[in-house]
Amino acid sequence: MKLPFNPRVAVVGATGAVGRVMLEILAQRDFPASEVVAIASARSAGRELPFKGSFLTVRTLERGVFKGVDLVLLDTPDEVAAEWAPVARDEGAIVVDNSAAWRADPEVPLVVPEANPEAAFSHKGIIASPNCVTIGVVVPMAPLHRRYGLQQMIVSTYQATSGAGKGGVEELAEQSLKLVNEMEALGSGGAADIAPQPQVFVAPIAFNVLPAVGRVREGGSTGEELKLLTETSKILSIPDLQALATCVRVPTVVGHGSSVFAHFSEPVDLEEAKRLLAEASGVEMNDVPNPMAVAGTDACVVGRVRSVDFDPNALSFFTVSDNLRKGAALNTVQIAELLLS
């Protein structure tokens, strides 16, 4: 099922960090919507959100709100998406969901347009968009996998505070303001007395690094870390993929980085691999990919591309992408664009 030429679009979770960027991207890309409806929980109803020089009045997420809507872009907690995506579908919309609720469902395609656009067309009303870290790794990995056959990945991440929502950025800002004149104390172990009590993260995030993104599950990995394996395996159709991820929160605002070791079934030619990356859709090359330079842009920026001297079938690289845009809002809008008539 495709979308009509000028679909009516609803953004659910419109007041959140990703929801706001969804509205921004719909406007920036001139998505051919005949109408855009902003939807959020009851306590946000009535708020006005800027859109294309005017304002959208936020409506309450409730039954009936999707009647006449063709496309729903959903960014909510998993349990909200689990409940409301089927409601939107049953009221007649195609749903593109950014939560984790539907990603593992065999009936639901999981799509990164640069990697597996064809999967979008086999949907049954719900399409899932992957986790932000997965997207940042899969976009550059897709052309390498096509050529060399991905078998194994070992990934360590550098994830921005906005990945925890607006509250994460606020916590970083508040703590940074309090600690910025305390470098001496921070360096000599005096932080315990002056660091503000964390609310969003498990310990202070300003001037710190926390190898703790998500809850630790059986086996010792967090949910965030397990997603890289299950989602990449589904998107690239590699059922026996091997993957180890270590997800780390760092004191940045926007832009998730990943340090990637990848082992393939065939030997990797470094110059060819660099050319494949440079020519790949959605990839830009930079010697020092960094979150500050990538924030607000659409590409996965890749650099530090190296051979691995002990493994001719391996490649190492560093990739950074805007976790609110390509890692979330942009990917859902790109999925919707695939479905436009």
Added chain:
Amino acid sequence: MKLPFNPRVAVVGATGAVGRVMLEILAQRDFPASEVVAIASARSAGRELPFKGSFLTVRTLERGVFKGVDLVLLDTPDEVAAEWAPVARDEGAIVVDNSAAWRADPEVPLVVPEANPEAAFSHKGIIASPNCVTIGVVVPMAPLHRRYGLQQMIVSTYQATSGAGKGGVEELAEQSLKLVNEMEALGSGGAADIAPQPQVFVAPIAFNVLPAVGRVREGGSTGEELKLLTETSKILSIPDLQALATCVRVPTVVGHGSSVFAHFSEPVDLEEAKRLLAEASGVEMNDVPNPMAVAGTDACVVGRVRSVDFDPNALSFFTVSDNLRKGAALNTVQIAELLLS
């Protein structure tokens, strides 16, 4: 050759970030020095440095200054150490050098007291202390290597600005102060207009992450990244060690983190490995090892210890240590302590 019971000690580079900590640690550990001499370049001569409730007047690094000195702790740029370590040795001192100048020399032992203390006793007047990242990885790796036989490491680092000296921390503080009220701009790509011009690092480091520590060499790795292989290989006596490092600067003050994947020659039992780590000299366990909590302390703090489901011979963990203390000053003092009569 060992040291006399109450050696006369000189600290060269005494005014630098590590030199200051060397003086602090000599005092804290009640190192049995009969006298401590602070030495630096001519432009710092005459400055007074606090030591044990009194002050040391900085002397100029020049020929003759080491006469009568038994132990020299050296923290200077590589080229200064290359020139002056032999001078100090020839004037009668045992030199413990924290630079990279002598680490690869087959006549010079490279020592981490928790890993290869016996190597210190075969010195010919100069002993080298490893790079800060190597030390942080080797301390927890040593007991695992003894039990399982290390073959391969894949490491991504989270390195503090103090690793680039006092100027690195100052740059972080200045940029953070300027940007702390600009979260909106940082998140939406407006940083280019407001970010201060970097001096020490290749791009802004405040609220950013830079996969660029050291100059890129032939093969695409930086000098910092290559040290992990060559130094670990020498310290643990593994001539055919395989290692890949990706070194990343993060906006922290003190405390280098490393995300480590290690492959051994024998299968790893997770509970046994955790016990070996918990009982290892110089190691402390923490669920979320983080730089802010580790700054000012002596241990390598290890957490996130996991089996790797696709490789029974592998283990993954995250380790953080104070790069100025265990990663530099403390390790050199611990080496000297091995040599005390």
